Amino acid sequence: DAGITQSPRHKVTETGTPVTLRCHQTENHRYMYWYRQDPGHGLRLIHYSYGVKDTDKGEVSDGYSVSRSKTEDFLLTLESATSSQTSVYFCAIHEQGAEAFFGQGTRLTVV
């Protein structure tokens, strides 16, 4: 167990509402990542962080923001949820060139 906890595990929300997903790690890793997984697309990077208050965009960052005020917590916010953001979201930690460890995922449904 890599010590990564995502919350909530499941969420249903309405279009237009803000949603925040949380990733908590106990490994003291510098790098943390948010991916989304959709059928036929594999895992795609939304945002990542390379330290406290240091974040950058991934390939599918539109409509998402992140924050990292502590090493152990990385938050993903959907500013105004849309149906296209219905997906499974995974948090991951990994150092460069090393294997990634993933959380159990958050299944988000936007209705």
Next chain:
Amino acid sequence: EDQVTQSPEALRLQEGESSSLNCSYTVSGLRGLFWYRQDPGKGPEFLFTLYSAGEEKEKERLKATLTKKESFLHITAPKPEYSATYLCAVQGSGDYKLSFGAGTTVTVRA
């Protein structure tokens, strides 16, 4: 931009029937190629890392190999518990992220 293509999309095997999964990639300077196993409703679970062409790694009935353009995951005499989606990912040199393929879903029937 890094690209990863996995084939086939789905593979149905009889118990004991060996087969191979393919991962073709393009990357600017390979830092590492990774194989993961993912069960339904769970996060990907790490299997192997390969760093250079010619490298091979083995774990139980799984063996991963690497060339300059592709990687293979060989499954030898699989059992039903090897049913899962297998994901391939690459990380390029100077890159912070992993680029994933869409995965191969393997079903092993008893």
